[in-house]
Amino acid sequence: MDFAKASAYIESLYEKRKLSQKQYIEDTELKNFGPVVDDDVARMLQVLITMARPRKILEIGTSIGFSTVSMAKAIKHYGGTIVTIEMDAEVAKQAAKNFEREGVKEQIELRIGEARTVTSGMNEEFDLIFQDVGDKKLYGEMLEDYIRLLKPGGLLIAEDTLFPVFDFGSEYDDLPQMCESLDIFNKKIADCPQFESTLLPIGDGLTVAVKRTS
Numbered sequence: 419m420d421f422a423k424a425s426a427y428i429e430s431l432y433e434k435r436k437l438s439q440k441q442y443i444e445d446t447e448l449k450n451f452g453p454v455v456d457d458d459v460a461r462m463l464q465v466l467i468t469m470a471r472p473r474k475i476l477e478i479g480t481s482i483g484f485s486t487v488s489m490a491k492a493i494k495h496y497g498g499t500i501v502t503i504e505m506d507a508e509v510a511k512q513a514a515k516n517f518e519r520e521g522v523k524e525q526i527e528l529r530i531g532e533a534r535t536v537t538s539g540m541n542e543e544f545d546l547i548f549q550d551v552g553d554k555k556l557y558g559e560m561l562e563d564y565i566r567l568l569k570p571g572g573l574l575i576a577e578d579t580l581f582p583v584f585d586f587g588s589e590y591d592d593l594p595q596m597c598e599s600l601d602i603f604n605k606k607i608a609d610c611p612q613f614e615s616t617l618l619p620i621g622d623g624l625t626v627a628v629k630r631t632s
């Protein structure tokens with residue numbers, strides 16, 4: 419299959435959607451921020467949320483909040499909530515402005531801080547965790563924390579997991595380390611007895627894992 423052709427066709431089908439990554443970035447004042455998910459990933463998050471109806475979502479890595487807003491628009495229909503964690507205070511401030519602009523600020527609690535530090539102090543349980551943190555080492559290092567924080571039957575979704583097989587050129591200085599960290603995570607989750615999982619070739623690779631109930 420020609421993936422570029424398939425992707426262009428799929429995007430043409432959804433171009434009338436109100437929330438698009440391009441428009442969201444254009445509407446954002448701040449211009450220097452961590453990359454946000456592609457439209458196909460935003461749609462997949464919305465499909466999974468509409469199907470699983472998670473009451474409580476935890477997102478690691480907010481940036482300007484495109485994925486957060488995409489998820490918030492899906493949970494707004496039934497009254498779910500999102501806790502999202504971002505370390506960069508300036509970027510978080512912009513995300514908060516975007517939540518207000520998009521009419522979803524009531525659904526979202528933004529916690530500013532380092533992801534591992536914030537999650538290690540958490541005792542609450544979540545129905546869905548979306549891992550999209552910039553520091554890719556944390557994917558594997560936080561897996562135990564996610565098992566603790568996820569309810570049985572809960573979803574762990576992780577973005578960027580096909581980095582190990584992408585040809586990025588010189589886009590990222592620390593690419594070899596990022597790829598190594600993501601490869602470690604991919605192997606851990608594939609072998610993890612607590613999860614049923616797969617890796618979808620959308621966005622930069624999207625891992626979808628369900629925590630087993632027994």
Ligand SMILES: C[S@@+](CC[C@H](N)C(=O)[O-])C[C@H]1O[C@@H](n2cnc3c(N)ncnc32)[C@H](O)[C@@H]1O
Binds near residue numbers: 452486504509552
């Ligand atoms: C890929 S971006 C998130 C994009 C966002 N999920 C979206 O699609 O709209 C990753 C973010 O993780 C943040 N980050 C990096 N290391 C972090 C850490 N240790 N704790 C919390 N946030 C971190 C970065 O500042 C960056 O904004």
